[in-house]
Amino acid sequence: MSHSPPTEEHDAAHRSVEFKCSVREFENLLQENLRVAYTVALRLCGSRDDAEDLLQEAAVQAFKNFGAYTSGTNFRAWFLKVLTNIFLNQRRRKQREPATTPIEDATDLYMYSMAKRAGCKPGGGDPAATLLERVSTAQIAEAIDSLPEEFSLAAWLYFVDELPYAEIAEILGCPVGTVRSRLHRGRKLLQKQLWELAEPHMASGSKARKRE
Amino acid sequence: MLPIINLYTCNEALDRLQDYLDHELSDREALLVKRHLKICHECSKKFAFEGQLVSFVRGRVQEEALPEGLMERLSVRLAQADD
Structure with missing residues (x-):
């Protein structure tokens, strides 16, 4: 199979096709893991609106950094890592202290x-x-x-x-x-x-x- | 040849309770815990209770219904990010 020398136009078109494929792939991967991701977001945020905002932000960031995801590896774990990091960063930015319980150890069982x-x-x-x-x-x-x-x-x-x-x-x-x-x-x-x-x-x- | 006696005591089994319930033990350790539970009614009750507790909490906090149109809204955001 021969390759014609790449032109700028060809390169741009090729990148665009690759990127579009990645978008589709990304959406498919996201769709498969949406319920778990949303439930984790909801449990972390405590409200449906905040959970959706967090999920959207995580989706956009994960999509933009999709190159960092290795195809065939655990997408769910990778996406949840992105989501959890955004949640922690947002919380730190707001300087809202997480709720804490004094740590008094309970016994086993x-x-x-x-x-x-x-x-x-x-x-x-x-x-x-x-x-x-x-x-x-x-x-x-x-x-x-x-x-x-x-x-x-x-x-x-x-x-x-x-x-x-x-x-x-x-x-x-x-x-x-x-x-x-x-x-x-x-x-x-x-x-x-x-x-x-x-x-x-x-x-x-x-x-x-x-x-x- | 004498058989190798491989039985956990109650304490040895209970030390592995969480890992056993979470399938984080090696096959050998899981087998030894199972053997202990077969002969120890008290530990068997404790393991069952702890397992049911985790299942109960999971049953309550899992499977949250997705908001209607969530994937569509996500697709719009992704399309915007693509621009």
Whole structure:
């Protein structure tokens, strides 16, 4: 196959075709991962409007830097990294301090132990669901948000996207061991908060049962 | 030849609870945890509870409905960025 010498016009046309293909490819890749990306954005931002703004900004930046994405690698992790970085930069620019919870370590198996101590039998059926059924999704989201930032970011990626530790590490730019310890500690802190949300319902539920 | 005894204690199994639930253990370690859970009812209950808790939270925070027309709006922004 012979190649004619490239002209300026040819080069421009060629670049344009390549770029158009990349746009289409980009949109296809984005479409495949849109639900997860939007849910992560929503959980990070807390409102639908802010989530869409974040997603749009991430889409534009990722598209402009699409050359940095290696075809065939994990697009979702790459895109979520772009999205998470924009979120963190915006937050820092606004100098809004992330919500924090004083870090008082909870014990392992906190909810299990507390439920058992409170007289629940966390053995049969789906006791976790029974304990938390009256806690709203918004309350659960708030509980995750209120964790210190390094824990809440990892927790959102873990809960929303079920990513393996290695991918979370790639997105957050930290070692896998750091992700493991953040998730471990974050999970304990979260259990403490969830228990505080679940406990009042548990008490009112048992009173109601006694009255019946 | 004597069989190699490979059983985790409760503490050894519980130390691996999170990694086990998240499929982050090596095959060998996961097998040893499984063996322990088969013979230890108390640990089995704890592992089940923790697994259900994660599933419950995931069930609540995942699968958010997409706003109508989101992809179309994104396409418009991308087209603008392309100009």
